Amino acid sequence: MFKAxxxxxxxxxxxxxxxxxxxxxxxxxxxxAQTSGYSLMTVLNAxxxxxxxxxxxxxxxxxxxxxxxxxxxxxxxxxxxxxxxxNIQMNSFVFDYLKSIQPTNILPFGSAFPNTALLHQPKLxxxxxxxxxxxxxxxxxxxxxxxxxxxxxxxxxxxxxxGIATEPQDIVITSGCLDALNLSLQAVAKPxxxxxxxxxxxxxxxxxxxxxxxxxxxxxxxxxxxxxLEKFEQCLQMYPIKVCWxxxxxxxxxxxxxxxxxxxxxxxLLAHYQVYLIExxxxxxxxxxxxxxxxxxxxxxxxxxxxxxxxxxxxxAGFRVGWVHHRKLSNQIxxxxxxxxxxxxxxxxxxxxxxxxTHHYEKHLRSLRLQLERHxxxxxxxxxxxxxxxxxxxxxxxxxxIWIKLPKHIDSTQxxxxxxxxxxxxxxSQLFTVNRQQQHFIRLNCSFELNDQTQHSxxxxxxxxxxxx
Amino acid sequence: MFKAxxxxxxxxxxxxxxxxxxxxxxxxxxxxAQTSGYSLMTVLNAxxxxxxxxxxxxxxxxxxxxxxxxxxxxxxxxxxxxxxxxNIQMNSFVFDYLKSIQPTNILPFGSAFPNTALLHQPKLxxxxxxxxxxxxxxxxxxxxxxxxxxxxxxxxxxxxxxGIATEPQDIVITSGCLDALNLSLQAVAKPxxxxxxxxxxxxxxxxxxxxxxxxxxxxxxxxxxxxxLEKFEQCLQMYPIKVCWxxxxxxxxxxxxxxxxxxxxxxxLLAHYQVYLIExxxxxxxxxxxxxxxxxxxxxxxxxxxxxxxxxxxxxAGFRVGWVHHRKLSNQIxxxxxxxxxxxxxxxxxxxxxxxxTHHYEKHLRSLRLQLERHxxxxxxxxxxxxxxxxxxxxxxxxxxIWIKLPKHIDSTQxxxxxxxxxxxxxxSQLFTVNRQQQHFIRLNCSFELNDQTQHSxxxxxxxxxxxx
Numbered sequence: 001m002f003k004a005x006x007x008x009x010x011x012x013x014x015x016x017x018x019x020x021x022x023x024x025x026x027x028x029x030x031x032x033a034q035t036s037g038y039s040l041m042t043v044l045n046a047x048x049x050x051x052x053x054x055x056x057x058x059x060x061x062x063x064x065x066x067x068x069x070x071x072x073x074x075x076x077x078x079x080x081x082x083x084x085x086x087n088i089q090m091n092s093f094v095f096d097y098l099k100s101i102q103p104t105n106i107l108p109f110g111s112a113f114p115n116t117a118l119l120h121q122p123k124l125x126x127x128x129x130x131x132x133x134x135x136x137x138x139x140x141x142x143x144x145x146x147x148x149x150x151x152x153x154x155x156x157x158x159x160x161x162x163g164i165a166t167e168p169q170d171i172v173i174t175s176g177c178l179d180a181l182n183l184s185l186q187a188v189a190k191p192x193x194x195x196x197x198x199x200x201x202x203x204x205x206x207x208x209x210x211x212x213x214x215x216x217x218x219x220x221x222x223x224x225x226x227x228x229l230e231k232f233e234q235c236l237q238m239y240p241i242k243v244c245w246x247x248x249x250x251x252x253x254x255x256x257x258x259x260x261x262x263x264x265x266x267x268x269l270l271a272h273y274q275v276y277l278i279e280x281x282x283x284x285x286x287x288x289x290x291x292x293x294x295x296x297x298x299x300x301x302x303x304x305x306x307x308x309x310x311x312x313x314x315x316x317a318g319f320r321v322g323w324v325h326h327r328k329l330s331n332q333i334x335x336x337x338x339x340x341x342x343x344x345x346x347x348x349x350x351x352x353x354x355x356x357x358t359h360h361y362e363k364h365l366r367s368l369r370l371q372l373e374r375h376x377x378x379x380x381x382x383x384x385x386x387x388x389x390x391x392x393x394x395x396x397x398x399x400x401x402i403w404i405k406l407p408k409h410i411d412s413t414q415x416x417x418x419x420x421x422x423x424x425x426x427x428x429s430q431l432f433t434v435n436r437q438q439q440h441f442i443r444l445n446c447s448f449e450l451n452d453q454t455q456h457s458x459x460x461x462x463x464x465x466x467x468x469x
Numbered sequence: 470m471f472k473a474x475x476x477x478x479x480x481x482x483x484x485x486x487x488x489x490x491x492x493x494x495x496x497x498x499x500x501x502a503q504t505s506g507y508s509l510m511t512v513l514n515a516x517x518x519x520x521x522x523x524x525x526x527x528x529x530x531x532x533x534x535x536x537x538x539x540x541x542x543x544x545x546x547x548x549x550x551x552x553x554x555x556n557i558q559m560n561s562f563v564f565d566y567l568k569s570i571q572p573t574n575i576l577p578f579g580s581a582f583p584n585t586a587l588l589h590q591p592k593l594x595x596x597x598x599x600x601x602x603x604x605x606x607x608x609x610x611x612x613x614x615x616x617x618x619x620x621x622x623x624x625x626x627x628x629x630x631x632g633i634a635t636e637p638q639d640i641v642i643t644s645g646c647l648d649a650l651n652l653s654l655q656a657v658a659k660p661x662x663x664x665x666x667x668x669x670x671x672x673x674x675x676x677x678x679x680x681x682x683x684x685x686x687x688x689x690x691x692x693x694x695x696x697x698l699e700k701f702e703q704c705l706q707m708y709p710i711k712v713c714w715x716x717x718x719x720x721x722x723x724x725x726x727x728x729x730x731x732x733x734x735x736x737x738l739l740a741h742y743q744v745y746l747i748e749x750x751x752x753x754x755x756x757x758x759x760x761x762x763x764x765x766x767x768x769x770x771x772x773x774x775x776x777x778x779x780x781x782x783x784x785x786a787g788f789r790v791g792w793v794h795h796r797k798l799s800n801q802i803x804x805x806x807x808x809x810x811x812x813x814x815x816x817x818x819x820x821x822x823x824x825x826x827t828h829h830y831e832k833h834l835r836s837l838r839l840q841l842e843r844h845x846x847x848x849x850x851x852x853x854x855x856x857x858x859x860x861x862x863x864x865x866x867x868x869x870x871i872w873i874k875l876p877k878h879i880d881s882t883q884x885x886x887x888x889x890x891x892x893x894x895x896x897x898s899q900l901f902t903v904n905r906q907q908q909h910f911i912r913l914n915c916s917f918e919l920n921d922q923t924q925h926s927x928x929x930x931x932x933x934x935x936x937x938x
Binding site: 129 | 561598601645647679809811814815
């Protein structure tokens with residue numbers, strides 16, 4: 001076994017140094033044995049070790065191939081221009097969709113939440129139980145905006161550690177990220193105002209625009225960088241935009257993260273054009289690798305950014321505790337909160353404080369990221385191997401969504417409905433865009449174990465795409 | 470002691486039969502001893518027993534008086550007419566107020582929540598702890614509108630038991646009653662619509678009207694019945710009212726409950742004028758005596774009533790789980806919910822189901838009612854004895870608020886600010902009405918033990934009223 005590890009290490013370096021390129025076929029077992037002088041069994045063990053490390057993948061009856069590591073992502077579609085959308089009507093479709101994938105017998109590839117098996121922390125639940133047992137009065141401070149002071153402090157410290165100077169009073173605790181986003185939007189926009197959104201974006205964003213009766217300017221994705229700075233500035237020049245709402249890390253549904261240079265330039269443009277940004281950073285903790293991505297908030301000298309996030313994507317929907325970070329608008333947001341959602345359960349806030357005060361959360365995040373990366377890679381490889389060539393499979397190293405472009409003749413909403421009859425949920429692009437040219441994409445939740453059941457379901461999805469009835 | 474009990478029983482009957490009337494002075498100890506032939510000590514013991522039963526009260530250096538039992542409530546002020554209010558601005562004052570009474574060193578006579586010592590059910594908390602310990606997945610159904618089916622079923626059953634035929638799907642679970650009320654209002658009214666409100670009402674109602682930009686018609690209280698049917702119909706005739714928002718049981722802040730005949734007539738008028746009613750019935754369980762009051766919903770043949778309530782006033786703000794009951798609008802309310810608060814913590818919903826499925830809740834309610842009645846009566850007697858005569862103290866047999874009319878020259882907002890410096894919170898009428906003629910009322914939360922500390926604070930309030938600085 002020692003020899004196998006040695007060989008694996010050598011090959012690992014070849015791949016890392018780029019000598020062997022992604023999708024390149026590895027020498028056959030026999031060739032490799034001959035070249036290296038190792039036994040066939042040793043070579044097989046080495047290849048399997050590389051596969052376990054996620055560096056290579058096996059294709060049936062064909063051999064081993066180098067996996068995409070720093071995958072140069074497939075370029076996104078270039079949609080020519082930004083457009084004005086005045087009468088958004090997304091909510092009813094979203095509502096029916098969410099109801100349809102709700103039954104427990106529907107495989108949750110369409111869900112927006114990560115696999116709960118990865119989230120249910122025994123330690124956290126133990127703390128909740130302890131708090132519930134204590135007969136303390138949790139009524140006073142935590143049940144009013146801005147929420148529990150000790151929780152504000154802990155969140156502020158996490159920002160400060162990333163280099164964003166933050167005071168506890170800059171943080172308003174909310175009922176999840178969507179509440180933070182909605183309150184932020186209400187704080188800066190009123191019916192009829194102009195808002196800039198990414199052309200493809202999480203349905204909650206569309207619903208918020210619909211609810212407030214906003215005029216929406218859509219910004220197409222940049223094929224390479226995800227975010228098109230040039231078009232962004234054009235929009236700021238052309239339209240009386242009051243506020244933007246952007247997702248730049250682990251974008252939902254596509255998955256890309258925008259690089260830090262672009263974020264810095266966005267911050268500069270916001271300051272220059274005096275436009276607010278609602279930054280939806282709910283997936284900020286779900287990066288793969290060692291470096292947490294920055295946010296536009298990091299570059300926000302001019303207090304234009306309302307930075308929103310939550311614990312619900314790392315601890316589960318049962319911990320729908322979010323927050324918004326903005327010094328000057330904190331009071332206004334609390335005023336709005338007092339007229340609507342008021343506060344998160346004090347019990348959950350107190351339990352969270354205990355959990356976050358220790359290293360439990362960091363430990364949980366590390367393990368969550370590793371597991372998500374493993375699942376996502378296995379899903380990606382399976383899809384890449386079995387989907388017809390005309391499909392594009394977009395893999396980015398963060399989060400748990402994979403975005404797939406189907407052949408243009410396939411209507412993804414119809415596909416979703418067909419798959420429902422097989423008890424499989426997928427998220428069609430109609431949930432994420434109002435652009436009629438983009439109805440052939442789907443988002444898959446890849447946070448699940450690739451076992452017989454899930455693999456069989458993926459096979460059904462692929463089969464239905466390949467041979468639409 | 471047996472003799473004393475016998476005498477107490479005899480006198481108890483005299484009071485019950487109305488031979489001795491409320492506020493009538495009892496014979497002095499000496500007179501009673503002479504008449505009855507009992508010893509002075511026996512008479513004293515009997516009087517003390519009656520006092521403990523809440524039937525008589527002692528006035529210093531004066532003797533014993535019969536307490537108001539079926540108190541004929543003091544007539545409310547007659548404010549002449551309904552008025553149109555187009556630009557409600559209540560939220561900022563409410564916000565500052567709630568912040569000001571939040572510190573734990575402020576005595577919570579101004580709070581809207583009952584004394585948490587009466588609410589923290591060991592049994593309920595034990596169930597929460599059990600649920601938290603189980604590593605179940607609570608993510609799926611309970612985290613989407615309309616909430617957990619088993620909770621809908623239990624609430625529906627409670628309605629049916631009161632004679633209101635209800636299906637589980639008529640119930641939408643919300644984040645507390647205020648969320649239910651706000652969602653209901655959004656479901657039936659849009660900015661600029663006309664809404665009818667009681668002239669004196671819970672600030673959340675004003676905030677909701679402010680938030681939606683509604684035109685508010687205020688309906689003055691009926692001096693005797695609390696609700697003025699005649700003026701109500703006049704308003705429905707005069708204004709294009711889309712929806713009413715009323716509180717008819719254990720009205721906050723005044724405390725009255727409207728009788729069932731009036732509720733029935735309200736239902737008829739709603740049907741006739743095709744107007745919706747948002748019925749805030751959050752205190753429905755806090756009646757004293759044996760009969761639960763009905764609601765307008767009970768008489769609602771025409772589906773005009775959105776009936777809203779919650780567990781937060783019986784189980785605490787930590788259990789901010791409410792609901793709205795309306796068959797036809799259920800789907801629309803869920804759509805709105807999906808764009809805002811989404812759902813209550815599944816953990817709390819599951820724990821509630823377990824708690825409500827047993828007799829724990831009924832037992833808790835019975836004990837809560839008895840304790841609230843005891844506290845409220847003791848507060849009332851103390852206030853009645855010590856407040857200057859020109860103050861009216863409104864006592865009604867439900868809930869835990871006492872509404873006090875001060876002499877007209879006293880500004881209750883100033884009084885509240887002065888008392889804050891003594892670390893005492895009270896709720897001034899500015900929180901409940903936009904009528905400038907009514908700034909000399911206060912609401913006291915009387916759900917606390919009348920001990921040395923609370924009595925001393927009441928004395929400070931009375932002192933400040935009697936000798937304003």
